[in-house]
Amino acid sequence: MPPTAATAATVAATLAVLLLLAVVVRLPWVGDLGIHAATLERLRHDPLHPGDPLVDADVPSPYYSPWTVLLGLLAKATGLGAFAVLRCAALAGLALLLTGVAHFVRTLTRRRTAVSLAVLCVLFLWGPAVFEWSGFLGLSSLALTVSYPSTFALGLAFHLWACLRKALRADAGPAVFLALGALWAVVLLTHQFTGVVTSLGALAMLLGARPWPRRATLLRLGAGLALGLVLLAAWPYYPFFDLFGAGGGLDGIHRALYRDLPARFGLVLVGVAALALRFRRDRRDPLVLFFALGVLVFAAGGLSGHCSWGRVLPAALLPAQVAAGVEAAGLAAAVREGRAGRVPAAVAAGTLAAALAVGAWTQAGTLGHVLPRSALPSAVAAKHRPPWPGYRWITPWVRPGDVVLAKTFPARQIPAYGAYTVAPGYPDFFLPDEDARADAVRRYFAPQTPRAERLEVLRRYGVRWVVAYRSDGGLPETDLALRKVTVGTRGQVLYEVVGAATR
Structure with a gap:
């Protein structure tokens, strides 16, 4: 990639991150912010027996995760209000997510520009229609969900995938795999849907490991998995494994995930093309396997009517988006080193740039969360959806x-x-x-x-x-x-x- 293009990618990624930081200050409310604030209020009042976060009932709740309990203790110790603590959660989640993407990308390539490109692809490589849902990392979606447990969980997931790749490659000791098992349990307890995505990603990292792990390494991995299961069963705030019976009640809400797929996610096809290139080089490429597992589960949910399985869709989107950034950086390096033609590389780079531009324009309404409507061009202002006013x-x-x-x-x-x-x-x-x-x-x-x-x-x-x-x-x-x-x-x-x- 030419120095000017590499600089442009870095600047664009930096501006997107600065925009998200500004959004954290405003903390716009459209979606589930209320239930997360309510969870902190209950934990502030009674950290040990908070009861239901929404109604006056002494029942458990999956919203009481290790992350929210920690935030509740912070609220109780400091006296900060729920929304102030959620801003702290947003900063921590955003930092964890960005460092996680960087950590994971560096296990795939040493190209420095790949991190900036991967961040841009994760934020903008979605579709020509805005889609906002927790656990989906488009810029407009992340602006509204950056304080949610799903963002924190995804940040942990990227770090877990990176650490697992390094542990398998280095034939790490038992302590490393036990720590990874505990981390896996924390992700599942914090946001169960992201936990499924994380599990599919971890399976893909294992199946794509080269060289194939030794038997002793697999036994250590099994020990880490067993520890994770023990922690899931022992979590005192809610019975984790009872959630397996909850899918039917959630299917109606998630039916929307199977509608308008080209409009919402069509730009990800650029990443699918990048995955095809990786598949030609390595039939066990971990990103390709991750994508295949995500598509398989998502399709199974749609065909069987279990629409809540649609929440696994990031398992197909994220590897394609990361692949687009990694392959773009690698192709640019190949051109500089004389291993690839300039014309095909220019076409590939132009296609990715155009897709990112479309994605950025689609999500330009995010600027309305930090700038007054009068300061926005009319075309951008028309894209902005005002947040809820609250009560x-x-x-x-x-x-x-x-x-x-x-x-x-x-x-x-x-x-x-x-x-x-x-x-x-x-x-x-x-x-x-x-x-x-x-x-x-x-x-x-x-x-x-x-x-x-x-x-x-x-x-x-x-x-x-x-x-x-x-x-x-x-x-x-x-x-x-x-x-x-x-x-x-x-x-x-x-x-x-x-x-x-x-x-």
Whole structure:
């Protein structure tokens, strides 16, 4: 790669990272930020027995991972608010992710430019339509999920793959493989879907190891795997292996992962071409094997109707994206050394540059998270989706531990400020009365529900507050059981439940 192109790649990667750092300061809210903030609030209040993060119930939750417990202890020790701690989590997750990509790429090539190119490919080599989901590392997606446990887990995953490659190559001792087993368990406990991606990647690193590991090395690897399984079984905050029965309830949410694949991920085909080149050189190339395993599981999920398996898609995308960066750096070096023609190399470089440019333009709306709309060109401003405003306006009255009755969308945000909701805003596998709670909320707001039945819902769940639009239904604001307290920025009303009137 010419010096100017190498410099451009480094500058572009640096600017993208600086943009993400600026986003951390703003911490825009679109998605699951509320449940992660709620998790920290519960752990701050009671690190040993936090209970459900969303509703007032003494049940376990997979959100209580080693990472969130550590963040909860930080919040308790420092007195920092949940969102301040999430900014710390974002910085740590971003640092771990970037160093992890660099660490992994350096086990594949010594070309210095490959790291910058791989970072650019991971951020921009997606598709001509914006796609945002935790565990998917496009720039616009990462800007919204950088504080999530999935980002931290992916950062650990890249380091694990790199360390495993080096350990297999060096025939490392038992301590190294035991540490890798513990690291694998931490990833699985922190974000289960990323844990599956990590496991497929680790299997690919093993199957692609050259030379093939000795029997003693495989036994050490088995010991590390056994330790990881023990740690998974021993984790006290939730029974990890019970999650294997949770897939059915998640399939509906993840059906969207199987729609609009060319628009969302079409640019990754450039990386697939890079994988084809690697496959020609080595039939056991670890990136090729990783990609094949990811495609196989993703396809199996779609064909069998297990759409939650779609969360394994990063196992196909990441190796293709990394391969694109590594192969581009290697091709440039081959041209300089006279091992490749300039015209084919120029075509390959131009194709990658064009794909990255399309991906960058598609995700240009991310700039709106750090710049005012007036400072953006109109075409970029049109791409920006404003973040959710949140429910801080209720906090002068609603206290931590209070129960709020609200529909699904506000129920995804209100627990971030310490309150509980009647029904969880997200699927809650360990909550035995989840369906009954959701039905209670529906019945409260249904137009034909008698007043006595609505009052019974308020009594049964100890509701102290109701958040609703006037058009939502429920008890009229003139009812003696309610007292109008304040109106939010979008017209929602906070009502206090008058206890005597509900008895």
